[in-house]
Amino acid sequence: MSATEPAVVRQGEPESVKQGLDDIAQHVPSPGTGRGARSAGRGIARAFGYLVLIVAAIGLLIPFFWTISSALKPANDVFTVPVQWLPQTWKFDNFIDVWTKVDLLTWFRNTLLLAVVVTILQVLTGSLAAYGFARMKFRGRDALFIGYIATIAVPWQSYMITQFILVSKMGLANTLWAIILLQAFSAFGVFLMKQYYETIPEELSEAARIDGLSEYGIWRRIMLPLSTPAIASLVLLTFVTVWNDYLGPLIYLRNPDLWTIQLGLQTLVSNQFEADYGLMFAGLVVSMIPIAIVFVAGQKYFIEGIATSGMKG
Amino acid sequence: MTAIATDASVSSMPPAHRRGSKLRRRNTLIGWSFILPNFLGFALLTLIPVLALFYLGFTNWNIFGTAKWTGLANFQRLIGDTTFHTALINTFYYALIHIPLSFVAALGLALLLNTKIRGAAFFRTAAFFPYITSIVAIAVVWNLLFSPQYGPINEFLRFIGIANPPGWLQSQEWAMPATAIVSTWRDMGYYMILFLAGLQAVPRELHEAARMDGAGVWQRFWNVTMPCLRPTTFFVTVMLTINSFKVFDLILVMTGGGPGNATLVLSQFIYNQGFEQNNFGYASAASIVLFFICLLVTIGQFLINKKRSA
Amino acid sequence: MYRKITMAAAVTAVAALALAGCSGTSTTTPSATLDNSPVKLTMSAWNLAATPTNEFKALADAFTAEHPNVTIELKDYDAAKYPTLVTADLAAGTATDLITIKTVVDVVPWAEGGQLADVSDVKIGDGVKGGASYNVDGKQYAIPYRLDGNVIYYNKDLFKAAGVADPDGTWTWDDYVAAAEKLKTGLAAAGSKALPAYQHGWNTLTQNFATVQTGNDVLKGDFSYMKPYYERTLKMQADGLQLPLATVTANKTTYQAQFGKQSAAMEIMGTWYVSTLVAQQAKGDADKFAWGIAPAPQKDAAATKAPVTFGDPTGIAINAKLEGNKLAAAKAFLAFIESEKGASKLAAMAITPAFINDAVTAAYFGLAGVPTDDLSKKAWSGQKILPQNLPNAKQPVANTALVAMHSAILTGSGDIDKAIADAQAQFKNSAG
Numbered sequence A: 001m002s003a004t005e006p007a008v009v010r011q012g013e014p015e016s017v018k019q020g021l022d023d024i025a026q027h028v029p030s031p032g033t034g035r036g037a038r039s040a041g042r043g044i045a046r047a048f049g050y051l052v053l054i055v056a057a058i059g060l061l062i063p064f065f066w067t068i069s070s071a072l073k074p075a076n077d078v079f080t081v082p083v084q085w086l087p088q089t090w091k092f093d094n095f096i097d098v099w100t101k102v103d104l105l106t107w108f109r110n111t112l113l114l115a116v117v118v119t120i121l122q123v124l125t126g127s128l129a130a131y132g133f134a135r136m137k138f139r140g141r142d143a144l145f146i147g148y149i150a151t152i153a154v155p156w157q158s159y160m161i162t163q164f165i166l167v168s169k170m171g172l173a174n175t176l177w178a179i180i181l182l183q184a185f186s187a188f189g190v191f192l193m194k195q196y197y198e199t200i201p202e203e204l205s206e207a208a209r210i211d212g213l214s215e216y217g218i219w220r221r222i223m224l225p226l227s228t229p230a231i232a233s234l235v236l237l238t239f240v241t242v243w244n245d246y247l248g249p250l251i252y253l254r255n256p257d258l259w260t261i262q263l264g265l266q267t268l269v270s271n272q273f274e275a276d277y278g279l280m281f282a283g284l285v286v287s288m289i290p291i292a293i294v295f296v297a298g299q300k301y302f303i304e305g306i307a308t309s310g311m312k313g
Numbered sequence B: 001m002t003a004i005a006t007d008a009s010v011s012s013m014p015p016a017h018r019r020g021s022k023l024r025r026r027n028t029l030i031g032w033s034f035i036l037p038n039f040l041g042f043a044l045l046t047l048i049p050v051l052a053l054f055y056l057g058f059t060n061w062n063i064f065g066t067a068k069w070t071g072l073a074n075f076q077r078l079i080g081d082t083t084f085h086t087a088l089i090n091t092f093y094y095a096l097i098h099i100p101l102s103f104v105a106a107l108g109l110a111l112l113l114n115t116k117i118r119g120a121a122f123f124r125t126a127a128f129f130p131y132i133t134s135i136v137a138i139a140v141v142w143n144l145l146f147s148p149q150y151g152p153i154n155e156f157l158r159f160i161g162i163a164n165p166p167g168w169l170q171s172q173e174w175a176m177p178a179t180a181i182v183s184t185w186r187d188m189g190y191y192m193i194l195f196l197a198g199l200q201a202v203p204r205e206l207h208e209a210a211r212m213d214g215a216g217v218w219q220r221f222w223n224v225t226m227p228c229l230r231p232t233t234f235f236v237t238v239m240l241t242i243n244s245f246k247v248f249d250l251i252l253v254m255t256g257g258g259p260g261n262a263t264l265v266l267s268q269f270i271y272n273q274g275f276e277q278n279n280f281g282y283a284s285a286a287s288i289v290l291f292f293i294c295l296l297v298t299i300g301q302f303l304i305n306k307k308r309s310a
Numbered sequence C: 001m002y003r004k005i006t007m008a009a010a011v012t013a014v015a016a017l018a019l020a021g022c023s024g025t026s027t028t029t030p031s032a033t034l035d036n037s038p039v040k041l042t043m044s045a046w047n048l049a050a051t052p053t054n055e056f057k058a059l060a061d062a063f064t065a066e067h068p069n070v071t072i073e074l075k076d077y078d079a080a081k082y083p084t085l086v087t088a089d090l091a092a093g094t095a096t097d098l099i100t101i102k103t104v105v106d107v108v109p110w111a112e113g114g115q116l117a118d119v120s121d122v123k124i125g126d127g128v129k130g131g132a133s134y135n136v137d138g139k140q141y142a143i144p145y146r147l148d149g150n151v152i153y154y155n156k157d158l159f160k161a162a163g164v165a166d167p168d169g170t171w172t173w174d175d176y177v178a179a180a181e182k183l184k185t186g187l188a189a190a191g192s193k194a195l196p197a198y199q200h201g202w203n204t205l206t207q208n209f210a211t212v213q214t215g216n217d218v219l220k221g222d223f224s225y226m227k228p229y230y231e232r233t234l235k236m237q238a239d240g241l242q243l244p245l246a247t248v249t250a251n252k253t254t255y256q257a258q259f260g261k262q263s264a265a266m267e268i269m270g271t272w273y274v275s276t277l278v279a280q281q282a283k284g285d286a287d288k289f290a291w292g293i294a295p296a297p298q299k300d301a302a303a304t305k306a307p308v309t310f311g312d313p314t315g316i317a318i319n320a321k322l323e324g325n326k327l328a329a330a331k332a333f334l335a336f337i338e339s340e341k342g343a344s345k346l347a348a349m350a351i352t353p354a355f356i357n358d359a360v361t362a363a364y365f366g367l368a369g370v371p372t373d374d375l376s377k378k379a380w381s382g383q384k385i386l387p388q389n390l391p392n393a394k395q396p397v398a399n400t401a402l403v404a405m406h407s408a409i410l411t412g413s414g415d416i417d418k419a420i421a422d423a424q425a426q427f428k429n430s431a432g
Helices: A016-026 A034-038 A041-070 A094-099 A103-135 A141-152 A156-169 A177-185 A186-195 A202-210 A215-226 A228-244 A248-250 A261-270 A277-301 B002-011 B015-056 B073-080 B083-112 B119-130 B135-147 B152-159 B173-198 B202-214 B217-228 B230-245 B249-254 B266-276 B279-310 C002-017 C029-033 C053-068 C081-090 C104-112 C157-163 C173-190 C202-214 C226-238 C247-253 C255-260 C273-283 C324-337 C340-349 C358-365 C374-381 C394-410 C414-432
Strands: C039-046 C068-079 C097-099 C143-147 C150-154 C195-198 C264-270 C291-295 C308-311 C313-318 C383-384
Touching: A034 B083, A041 B119, A041 B135, A041 B173, A094 A103, A094 A277, A094 C143, A103 A141, A103 A228, A103 A261, A103 A277, A103 B217, A103 C039, A141 A186, A141 B015, A141 B230, A141 B279, A156 A177, A156 A248, A156 B266, A156 C029, A156 C195, A177 A228, A177 A248, A177 B015, A186 A228, A186 B015, A186 B173, A186 B230, A186 C039, A202 A215, A202 A277, A202 C081, A215 A228, A215 B015, A215 C002, A215 C157, A228 A261, A228 A277, A228 B119, A248 A261, A248 C143, A261 A277, A277 B119, A277 B173, B002 C104, B002 C202, B015 B279, B083 B119, B083 B173, B083 B230, B083 B266, B083 B279, B083 C414, B119 B173, B135 B249, B173 B230, B173 B249, B202 C104, B217 C358, B230 B279, B266 C053, B266 C081, B266 C291, C039 C053, C039 C081, C039 C324, C053 C324, C053 C340, C068 C081, C068 C324, C097 C104, C104 C313, C104 C394, C143 C324, C143 C340, C150 C157, C150 C308, C150 C374, C157 C173, C157 C264, C173 C195, C173 C226, C173 C247, C195 C255, C202 C226, C202 C308, C202 C394, C202 C414, C226 C394, C226 C414, C247 C394, C255 C264, C255 C273, C291 C374, C313 C324, C324 C340, C340 C358, C358 C374, C358 C383
Parallel strands: C039 C068, C039 C097, C195 C264, C308 C383
Antiparallel strands: C097 C313, C143 C313, C150 C264, C150 C291
């Protein structure tokens, strides 16, 4: 810690804690240049803050820890009284068996294909429709929009059979298309993008219109680039939803060649006579890796919004 | 609101103003061209089955036979069905705890983690982890934490002097609050993501200006952050409401609806009626009720949102 | 109990009368109409990927060996959601030709929905048990091939270590509790951490014993006769003789681990667990110890002479769309699965068939790892197995109420009388 006075103190804000709150209230990255120049009190406060966060992180990650631990146990040691936090017999084989004994690679491939295709379609059609709802004025727009949202409120279980009959009549049951169609056009993405578009100043579009840009041009050149954080969060949430969906693939994908990870792993334990929970949890741990990658790679996009830099004036 | 008002005035205008109506038609066409790609898929796979559900709610359909129109019989039966009442009350109870808790937790996390401080990336990931962790693992671990005799939660409560801490998931009074807490813990990372995205749209310049004017942290939060965040807040509130009223999986794995019917919620009631007791018409009617509850709440939120942003 | 037996008997009699025309005595009659042209049938099954050797394949292969022109192709379903998936397939018209009936309660909606063929002309052979479970309004809609009743599994090593006498086939429920108490002190003295007993979380394990052993019928809507059975279960929980239901639910304990890893000295479970336990002991997933099975505890000493337990059959039905040669082939298959040949195939895989005679018994107990003492044999085939579920639309309604009642009583959050009253009200309210 050098003795240089922090910029904030010069501005008349004495408390380091307050600076922390400022960062929070401001939602801006704290200036990197100030990092080496902080007072000792600031350091202590920060250390305390980290301590709290570490305790919180443990609270958030315990079930995940238990999942990993269970993945290293023989089937009959997973659910015990009392709960075993660490395996009594370590069974590393589960992580090998999950690749060799069951067809995890096929499930992985199917799930990845579904997640990528659905995510692309959802973001594309969702952001298009969102522009229509947010920026185009036409009769019945609000009613249509509320109708869109309201269908989210109908539990899927209550119309899943009629939907299945419909998709079967279209000849798409037991194909990956069924899941793509089911997931790609959800009202969720439209809603998310529309709400974000409303935060982008109308003046930007007006200026572009005067410059002769068409509505499609405005969507493509202005709205899309400015909504990176929303797109990033939609990508993440859609990807995770498709990746972890169980009931949809269960109803539609009967052929083992088409199974997704969640469906395949669930079959390992759905028969009570030979439920291999250790193997299933090993599979679950493996299946979380791609999500973690997407999350870590994607989070900088919804943290460093380009939106702010685009909105001068 | 403004859009509707304009429409009305335009349509009543004399032919001399045809240019305006042509523009309006053009606008409608362009508007629909944006919506159509999504709407086609949505209409085919979601809207049609949902509309069918609205018809089936007035019939005695059991999947295989023909659906016989029974008018309001299903709804009359719902009025007298005590199990449905239990499920309805439980669902409201759950929503009442889960919505505000999750909202505050998610917004708090987003504000806290919307920085470049070293480690924030890790905690953002950690906060999202409960959402992607297997619900079986969640159920086992939280059941342990809530264990009435040996659980750390009750040990702590006894330590701070509460002689008879609640039985949590094993008591009919506390099972629902306990489930709602776990559910909040699981969902807050999800809604945090949405808030984080929304926070990026809050112009930094506004904060700077407010600070120059001498606004404190709270003042800036209420007068700068929250107004700019309104579209996101609306989105999160609506999604939270709908998802709370539809809650199913987590409760099923954690308590199975028990003890007794203490955590029986509407979605489980609908599932039981449909898939276990084969009353799909009746289940559809219950879904319609759930739909209208969510619709009313959503319209309410929509109107409040419009009024505020006007 | 007697009332129910008479009812079942009456139903069977009516069915028999209805098809008086087409009964041979001992053969697979319908194959008479089956010609020799190639037939391909599809059949619904579950967990094929996880279990390469399974009962479905065994039955299909054995049948094809007898009728080379008929091939049966298995279609895999998820075991846990099997009824939902088959319902969806039936609704969409994409279901298989042969439909395995996993849970008895599915027969009523599928039969009444016109999805299942009437197979009353496939005669249910003498000694084939469980057929009445598929009889809806006097018509037979499926043929059973396996029927597992509930028995006591007991760990002979732990009993010996605790100095407690093995079950002898004369146990009442009071004897069962007394043995558990002796085991508790004996096991503690021997330094074992095992509990005397384990009761899995299913509501049936308290309720259905009460129902079948006191001759009651849940569909009448009076559940008060279950009270003594609940008092006993509560006492066992309170005295630390078995894990409380709260712990069973919270820790998601499995009956395989509780008995197989010697956490409990005895456990009441269906005979399906025999093959799992044998396999797990061979693989090392379960501890190696001597064990046996015994008839379920009875309500009083007199009843132990003819022990009564409960269980539901697994059977196969035929899609109503089938006709001609396909239908004939399907009926021939149904006749095969209940026959001695089919039963022997199953018994040789440690599955308990619906038809048992000496040859089948020999095939079963000839397997390595299956306990061969006389009491185990008596438990396997000498109990009267009354239905767990009746083929009645009200059964699932009752089940929903009964599941809630079970957790309400055993988690200790409500008193028995109130929970029973609530469940009765719920049943009455829903069943109309």
